[in-house]
Structure formats: structure tokens, C-alpha cells
Amino acid sequence: MTLSSVSKASIKDWISDISIKKALFPVIGILVFLMLWQIGASRVNTSLGTFPGPVVVYEQWNSLVDDHHRERTKESAFYERQEQRIEARQAKDPNYVGKIRSYTGKPTFFDQIFTSLYTVLAGFGLATLIAIPVGILIGLNSSVYSALNPVIQIFKPVSPLAWLPLVTMVVSASYVSDDPMFSKSFLTSMFTVTLCCMWPTLINTAVGVAAVEKDLLNVSKVLRLGWMTHVIKIVIPSAIPLMFTGLRLSLGIAWMVLIAAEMLAQNPGLGKFVWDEFQNGSSNSLGRIMVAVLTIGFIGFLLDRAMLTIQRYVSWDKTQVLR
Amino acid sequence: MATHLDISQVSIEFPTPKGPFKALDGVNLKIEKGEFVSLIGHSGCGKSTVLNIVAGLYDATEGGVLLDGREVRGPGPERAVVFQNHSLLPWLTSYENVELAVKQVFRKTKTKKEMHEWIMHNLELVHMTHAADKRPDEISGGMKQRVGIARALAMEPSVLLMDEPFGALDALTRAHLQDSLMEIQKDLNNTVIMITHDVDEAVLLSDRIVMMTNGPAATVGEVLHVDLERPRDRLSLANDPKYVDYRAQVLTFLYEKQRKVEPISPSKSTQNNDKGKVVNG
Numbered sequence: 168m169t170l171s172s173v174s175k176a177s178i179k180d181w182i183s184d185i186s187i188k189k190a191l192f193p194v195i196g197i198l199v200f201l202m203l204w205q206i207g208a209s210r211v212n213t214s215l216g217t218f219p220g221p222v223v224v225y226e227q228w229n230s231l232v233d234d235h236h237r238e239r240t241k242e243s244a245f246y247e248r249q250e251q252r253i254e255a256r257q258a259k260d261p262n263y264v265g266k267i268r269s270y271t272g273k274p275t276f277f278d279q280i281f282t283s284l285y286t287v288l289a290g291f292g293l294a295t296l297i298a299i300p301v302g303i304l305i306g307l308n309s310s311v312y313s314a315l316n317p318v319i320q321i322f323k324p325v326s327p328l329a330w331l332p333l334v335t336m337v338v339s340a341s342y343v344s345d346d347p348m349f350s351k352s353f354l355t356s357m358f359t360v361t362l363c364c365m366w367p368t369l370i371n372t373a374v375g376v377a378a379v380e381k382d383l384l385n386v387s388k389v390l391r392l393g394w395m396t397h398v399i400k401i402v403i404p405s406a407i408p409l410m411f412t413g414l415r416l417s418l419g420i421a422w423m424v425l426i427a428a429e430m431l432a433q434n435p436g437l438g439k440f441v442w443d444e445f446q447n448g449s450s451n452s453l454g455r456i457m458v459a460v461l462t463i464g465f466i467g468f469l470l471d472r473a474m475l476t477i478q479r480y481v482s483w484d485k486t487q488v489l490r
Numbered sequence: 491m492a493t494h495l496d497i498s499q500v501s502i503e504f505p506t507p508k509g510p511f512k513a514l515d516g517v518n519l520k521i522e523k524g525e526f527v528s529l530i531g532h533s534g535c536g537k538s539t540v541l542n543i544v545a546g547l548y549d550a551t552e553g554g555v556l557l558d559g560r561e562v563r564g565p566g567p568e569r570a571v572v573f574q575n576h577s578l579l580p581w582l583t584s585y586e587n588v589e590l591a592v593k594q595v596f597r598k599t600k601t602k603k604e605m606h607e608w609i610m611h612n613l614e615l616v617h618m619t620h621a622a623d624k625r626p627d628e629i630s631g632g633m634k635q636r637v638g639i640a641r642a643l644a645m646e647p648s649v650l651l652m653d654e655p656f657g658a659l660d661a662l663t664r665a666h667l668q669d670s671l672m673e674i675q676k677d678l679n680n681t682v683i684m685i686t687h688d689v690d691e692a693v694l695l696s697d698r699i700v701m702m703t704n705g706p707a708a709t710v711g712e713v714l715h716v717d718l719e720r721p722r723d724r725l726s727l728a729n730d731p732k733y734v735d736y737r738a739q740v741l742t743f744l745y746e747k748q749r750k751v752e753p754i755s756p757s758k759s760t761q762n763n764d765k766g767k768v769v770n771g
Contacts (some may be wrong), residue, residue, distance in 0.1 A: 380577075382573050382575060383577060383579065384574065385547055385565075385571070385577070386571075386573070386577050386579070388546075388547060388564075388565040388568060389545065389547075389565045389566065389569070389570060389571050390567055390590065390591055390594045390595075390596060390645075391565065391566055391567060391594065395593075400579070400582075400590060401579065404579070404581040405581075463496040473491060483581030483625070484580065484581075484627070
């Protein structure tokens with residue numbers, strides 16, 4: 168027996184271990200991707216330098232993290248200075264009431280991630296609040312379904328970019344306030360997200376509601392359940408699997424649409440970050456945009472996982488394989 | 491004495507693309523309180539349709555159903571149904587499934603504590619208290635059917651309608667549930683209409699067996715009074731000449747007088763001979 172045959176066999180054993188197999192192949196996949204990326208990127212030349220490879224992107228990520236810390240230090244220093252100034256004035260004049268001015272530095276990458284997250288969740292939440300009740304309604308009643316179906320089918324494929332100018336104009340015309348609670352860019356982005364992402368939830372809820380087993384409907388009839396009890400006890404639970412399919416599709420669309428909406432509405436989120444870097448056109452820009460691309464992808468993935476976790480928790484059928 | 495349940499001159503037509511299809515034609519049946527009646531017949535003869543009309547899930551085209559002198563309109567818990575496929579809500583536990591029915595029927599007349607006791611009492615009747623907190627996918631087919639029966643009994647129905655309640659179960663489980671049902675019946679003395687296509691089940695459980703003719707336009711063919719002493723025991727009855735005779739009468743009706751006209755076996759054998767070829771049908 169030669170040395171190489173021993174090691175070959177032991178490697179084979181090692182790979183066949185299931186838990187290792189589960190971790191091994193994804194790691195291989197990622198490594199191969201990084202390699203191809205590095206090789207491919209170095210061959211693409213743009214007016215802003217070569218296309219960023221993984222190494223450059225990693226450096227830009229670090230610099231964004233540094234920016235964030237620097238900005239935070241500046242911010243706390245700013246407030247500290249104000250407090251000191253006020254204390255100094257109060258020592259001379261006990262009646263002096265100081266006013267703390269808020270810091271107006273530019274948002275960091277991580278502030279922008281946070282803005283994007285709450286904008287998408289607000290838009291998605293609003294879409295869910297509309298889509299689920301309407302979906303239940305049209306699923307229960309085929310006449311309402313036939314009435315609304317043409318409208319749904321026509322608005323479903325509309326791109327966010329087409330909605331945006333309209334939403335912008337409507338928001339700026341109707342949301343007039345001296346002390347606005349939300350910025351207009353936030354509202355515009357949110358409504359655009361809502362308009363684009365509610366359709367999958369709506370349609371899947373309707374299909375789920377319409378597909379309740381006939382036997383269960385008969386049970387409901389024999390028991391003479393009231394409308395509300397019927398919907399809560401029978402219709403919604405049986406529609407839950409499809410409802411969640413819709414919700415997950417919707418959340419995915421919401422996140423995709425948001426980036427485009429933020430670019431045009433100038434909502435200070437990831438979309439604006441990408442747009443600003445593009446306009447900026449420094450030698451770091453492409454690397455920074457690539458950081459944003461990966462961040463957007465990773466957050467999208469986390470959002471879907473979060474939905475899946477909620478679905479697992481809510482679903483009554485624990486034997487169902489959810490992926 | 492007035493009839494408890496009176497099915498009179500019931501006919502029903504279903505619309506089809508080729509014009510109306512008459513499934514039942516002039517079905518008449520009077521049932522006394524506490525009577526156990528089986529409906530037997532070949533598949534497609536409209537047994538289930540009769541049951542669904544009594545349940546109020548279908549509306550008869552002609553004729554109607556009177557329960558205690560009042561016309562049946564729409565479904566209701568006083569005519570509880572045990573469905574063939576248990577029809578438990580899969581997201582509720584056994585207890586909650588029965589609870590849904592109890593809350594609906596006794597919401598105004600029972601206190602919370604009484605309702606709880608009533609639910610447990612009914613689960614006890616079908617020997618399912620041990621699985622009260624289990625969901626339908628965690629218990630066996632026979633157990634699900636037991637819970638389905640408990641749910642129906644818990645509505646305290648005037649008539650209990652059973653649509654092939656044991657049809658989907660294996661023979662041993664079925665026998666076990668038949669015994670349970672007889673035991674419950676002894677205590678509660680419900681009025682029951684049960685659909686079956688099992689001759690032994692019909693003779694063992696029923697006071698009367700209603701044999702239906704083949705569809706379309708099916709109706710009541712013959713009615714057989716089963717005059718066997720209760721409690722009945724399946725083992726000692728197996729050799730009882732009266733039991734054997736009742737059984738033979740039902741079999742004669744089903745396989746001589748109302749033999750299915752469609753040639754079932756020849757087409758099967760051609761299918762076997764022509765393996766691999768496309769068989770129409």
C-alpha cells in the first residue's frame with residue numbers, strides 16, 4: 168500500500184461524513200467564485216481603473232468601517248463640545264438655558280443600511296396590510312375576484328421606475344407639513360415599494376383561500392360558523408402556506424425595488440449610496456459600489472431567512488419541508 | 491307517533507354540460523327516534539347524495555326532508571356529519587377540534603367549565619382522552635376517525651349522519667371502531683344514518699338496511715329489518731343462521747338484482763394482456 172492510496176482513502180472517508188459534506192461544498196463554491204472573480208476583474212478596464220476584485224472590495228469595506236467609526240467619534244465630540252460650552256456659560260450665568268443642536272454630518276454606510284432596512288420594512292408592511300385582507304376577500308368570492316383580476320394583472324408587471332415619478336409628484340403635492348414626521352424621499356421610496364411588492368402576496372393569498380379543502384368547508388357549514396370564525400379558524404390557517412410563499416416573494420421584490428427607488432428618490436439608503444458613489448467617480452467608487460452590491464445581496468438573503476423562520480414558527484404543518 | 495325524520499319524494503338533478511343529470515328519483519324513507527339505519531348500494535348510486543340532502547349540504551330538486559315536523563333548510567349541527575376522511579382541522583389538536591364544535595353549539599347554554607367537561611366526556615366516549623393535545627397528523631387514521639365521531643357526538647345531534655365512516659380504515663381498526671360505535675350507541679341511543687358498502691358492517695350495526703338501486707335516477711330498492719338481539723357480538727353472530735340469512739339477502743340484492751352492468755372484470759383482464767399499450771378508459 169502506497170502513501171498516496173492511504174491518503175486518498177482517508178480523504179474519501181472524510182468527505183463522505185455528512186456534516187463535513189454540508190459545509191465543504193459551499194466553501195468550495197465560494198472559493199472558486201472568488202478566484203474567477205479575481206481573474207476576471209483584473210481584465211476589465213474602465214475609466215475609473217480596473218474592475219474591483221475581492222481584495223480591493225475587502226479594502227473598501229474596511230475603509231467604510233473606518234469612516235463609520237470616525238464619523239461616530241466626531242459626532243460624540245460635537246455633542247461633548249456643546250455640553251462643555253453650555254456648562255461654561257451656566258457657571259457665569261445660572262439662568263442660562265442651553266440648546267443642544269443636532270449633529271448634521273453625512274450618513275455613513277451603516278446608517279444607510281439602516282435607512283434602507285426600515286424603508287423596505289415599512290413598504291413591505293404596508294403592502295402586507297393591504298394584500299392579505301384583499302387576497303382573502305377575492306379568494307372567498309369569485310365575483311370580487313373576476314372584478315379585481317384585470318386590474319391586478321395590469322398593475323402587477325409595472326416597473327418601479329414607472330411608478331416613481333407619479334408617486335413623487337403625489338407625495339410632494341399631498342404631504343405638506345411644516346414639521347414633517349417623515350421625509351418625502353422616505354415616503355416616495357416606501358410607497359413605490361408597496362405598489363410593486365404587494366402582488367405576489369395578494370395573488371397567493373387568494374389562491375390559498377380559494378383552495379380550502381371542500382370537506383373542511385362542509386365542516387364549517389354543518390357547524391354554522393359565523394363569517395369571522397370561518398375566516399379565522401378555517402380559511403386563514405389553510406391558506407397560510409401559500410400566503411407565506413407570497414410574502415417571501417414580496418419581500419424579495421420589495422428589497423430589489425427599494426434600491427432602484429432610493430436611487431431616484433434620493434432616500435438616504437443603499438440605493439443613494441450606490442448612486443452617489445457612481446456620481447463621485449473616484450478611484451474607490453467601483454470598489455465601494457461592489458461592497459454595496461454584496462451587502463444588498465447578503466441582507467436580501469437574511470430577510471428571506473427571517474421570513475422562513477417566521478413561517479416555520481407560524482406553520483401548523485411541522486412535517487412540511489420548508490426551504 | 492310522529493316520524494322523527496321523514497325523507498319524502500326526494501329527487502335531485504345536477505346540471506352537467508350535457509343537460510341535467512337525475513341522480514335520485516323519489517326517495518322515501520321514514521326513520522324513528524333511536525333507529526340505526528344503513529344505506530347500502532354500489533358506488534355511484536347516490537347514497538352520499540341522500541346523506542348530503544339530509545345534512546342540508548345539497549338541496550333536493552323535488553321533495554324534501556322533515557326533521558321532527560320541520561323542513562330541513564341548509565346544514566346545521568343538529569344533523570352532525572361524520573365525514574369519510576375525518577375532516578379534522580389539521581392545525582388544531584383533538585381537543586380543539588371538538589372544542590370548535592362545542593363552542594359553536596353550546597356557547598349560550600354552557601359555562602366554560604361545563605364545556606370543558608363536555609369535550610372531555612366526548613373524547614372519553616371514543617377513548618381518545620390520551621391524545622387530546624395531539625394534532626391530527628400525530629395520530630393514526632382510526633384515531634382521527636374517533637375524534638371525528640367525538641366531534642359529531644359533541645354537537646348532541648338529533649340525527650347523526652355517517653358517510654362511510656370506516657371506509658378508509660384497515661379491517662382490524664374498522665372492526666374495533668364498529669364495536670366502539672355499538673357501545674356508544676347502547677348508551678346514547680342516537681338516531682343514525684350510516685352509509686356503507688360493507689355488507690357485514692351493515693348487518694352488524696343496523697336496525698334497518700336500506701338498499702339502493704343503481705343510478706342514474708337511483709331510489710330505495712328494498713328495506714331489510716335486522717332483528718338481532720343487542721348487544722351484538724361479531725364472533726357469535728358469524729354462525730348465527732339469522733345473521734347469515736340477512737347477509738345473504740343483502741348480497742343477493744347487490745349482486746343479483748342490482749348487479750353493476752358495466753363489465754368490470756373483462757376490461758381489467760384486457761388491461762393485463764395489453765401491458766405496455768395505451769388503454770383507453
